Amino acid sequence: MFHSRRKFIKSTLKVTAGSAIAGSILSPLIVNGKSLLPNEKINIALVGCKSMGFYDLENALKIPGVVCVALCDVDENILGEKCAEVEKLQGIAPIKYKDYQKLMDNKDIHAVIIGTPDHWHCLPFIAACEAGKDIYVEKPLANSIAECELMEAATHKYNRVVQVGQQQRSGAHFKQAIEFIKAGKIGVLRKVNIWANFSYGIGRPKVADSPVPAGVDFNKWLGPAPLRSFNASRFHGSWRMFWDYGGGLMTDWGVHLIDMALWAKDITVMPDIITAAGGNFCCPSFAHETFDTMNTSFQFKDYLINWEHTAGSEVGPYGRNYGLAFVGTDATLVIDRDGWELFPEWDNDSKKHKVPIIEKQVGVGSHDIHMANFIDCIKSRNTPACSIENGSLVAKYAHAANIALRTKSQLIWNNTKHNFGNNSAANAFITPVYRKPWVLPVIS
Ligand SMILES: NC(=O)c1ccc[n+]([C@@H]2O[C@H](COP(=O)([O-])OP(=O)(O)OC[C@H]3O[C@@H](n4cnc5c(N)ncnc54)[C@H](O)[C@@H]3O)[C@@H](O)[C@H]2O)c1
Incomplete structure (x- = not known):
């Protein structure tokens, strides 16, 4: 071959x-x-x-x-x-x-x-x-x-x-689950609970700054981010726990999973209200700026997306360290990359489940199909x-959640002005300040 x-x-x-x-x-x-x-x-x-x-x-x-x-x-x-x-x-x-x-x-x-x-x-x-x-x-x-x-x-x-x-x-079982939800088979979908608990989210053990490794153009690795000395705990792989380069578990896993909650309702706009709570409560000997403990809500008129992550921990609801629970009036559908399963509501009048029990659906990896x-x-x-549009929208959700917690404010996105209204502290996080000679492009 x-x-x-x-x-x-x-x-x-x-x-x-x-x-x-x-x-x-x-x-x-x-x-x-x-x-x-x-x-x-x-x-x-x-x-x-x-x-x-x-x-x-x-x-x-x-x-x-x-x-x-x-x-x-x-x-x-x-x-x-x-x-x-x-x-x-x-x-x-x-x-x-x-x-x-x-x-x-x-x-x-x-x-x-x-x-x-x-x-x-x-x-x-x-x-x-x-x-x-x-x-x-x-x-x-x-x-x-x-x-x-x-x-x-x-x-x-x-x-x-x-x-x-x-x-x-591109995942077959994700598509199948979303179709199942859209067909009304869990009843009316009004809430999605999403969680992502990963050990790597606390970063690596803190180490002192050190000389730039041979062969690395660190100035170019930093690029538009602020100039600083080299530190191995914020370099290959672990950069995602530092604001200048990434957004922690909120953006790293948030975009994967919140995207599914948006897809289930074909949402193409920012939510009405974004709230967040949490902070850095864990593992001070590990190097991270992004939040290790965080809950976020994206509020719509008749729909609620709840996100939570606990970095440094790998235990979560339904025996899964990450996943989504789509809560419908007739059943809750729980999904991750390994598959999905249904938890039907019980109907006290008819003494049976509101929807039939179905066997667990197995998932397979979808990176190759996506490519x-x-x-x-x-x-x-x-x-x-x-x-x-899918990638941009969900990334904006995840960044908005981080901004809500960084500014300790409830946010409302103004879709005309492309900002958070009069919240100047939150607006300050919308556009990065590029380090010269790099310049944020202008697209006219
Ligand atoms: N889709 C997924 O499931 C998935 C999984 C993991 C990571 N990711 C994403 O993939 C991206 C990379 O993550 P990673 O874990 O592979 O990071 P990494 O740190 O392991 O690799 C990044 C590479 O980019 C190089 N690099 C940095 N600046 C560069 C520049 N200006 N020009 C050329 N090369 C440069 C680095 O030297 C390094 O080799 C991130 O955006 C991450 O969120 C996606």
Whole structure:
């Protein structure tokens, strides 16, 4: 299998190298208004290679016709290691870039995967849009509300195909459960309880600042975030527990799970009211700024989404450390990535359950299906399973929740002004201040 794939890629590289596919910038895979044949070659590149981005790339490389032509990372140790892995996988080494902008200038690249930390999603994303590349961007869409809105605007302005890495949208059992709920089979849905209890949410044990590891361009890793000295507990992987780079469990898992609660009602707007409570109550010897203990409510006229997380703990309701409980008038449907089950209400008059008991539905992973959907959409120009709107909206929910707790205020989003009304403390968190020479793009 490995050898036949290598042979296939080598032959497609020969056939299409320097061909017309690479020439047209804005819709590189559309020829005379028609998408290319399903097995046509797609040249893909990855920006941010260490963990999730590389897993996404591996899934892309399982799809016939997908070739990795370039990798970009600011840590040359990772860049070298991952290039060697790609060469092993496909028989051809990708081009190495340390600067994503140079990668975007490579006109042979049709699509990019963005697997950088959250504070580094917006700039390469918009550069990719401007360069006419389609994008698989990891979640949360960005590290601020303003960046999410800019990325949405850029997607539309440059007419790009964008898949956001909230892979539950491609998960068969998630789709089945959402259809079940929408069909009224749990009665009237009025509340969703969501929880995410993860040990990693308290970060790593605190360590002193230390010299920048050899091969790491730390200035570029920080990018638009404030300048500071190197600290291993806020670097690869654990950056997500520091406000400059991520939003803790609230954004890390919030976007995956709250997205399901929005999908169940096809919600496309911000909630009426956002409230949050909690703080940092645990594990002072572990390095984290983001909240280890948090409850949040997103209030609508006739619907309530409740979120809670407890970092450093892995016990949760229904024997699951994370999940959603969709509470309907006739039953509660509980779901996570392993599957879903139904807990029917009891009807005292008829002395039976309000809805039939059904057996537990098993789930399977959906990362590979989500990537396959992206590749299909590059060819068809259809909107992928998790659109830019889905990714942007739920990221704004998660950021708003963090902002509510950071400012200890109840928030109401003003959809016309794109702010929290007169709440200047909360408004101050909407747009990040980029460190020079990086500049927050303007999309007109
Ligand atoms: N969909 C999912 O289930 C899922 C799971 C895990 C992580 N993620 C998301 O994936 C993204 C990456 O997370 P991770 O855990 O892989 O992080 P990581 O720290 O392990 O890897 C990030 C990589 O990006 C590189 N990088 C940083 N700045 C860069 C720049 N300017 N240009 C090029 N490379 C740069 C780093 O050197 C590192 O190799 C995050 O947005 C995260 O939320 C998604």
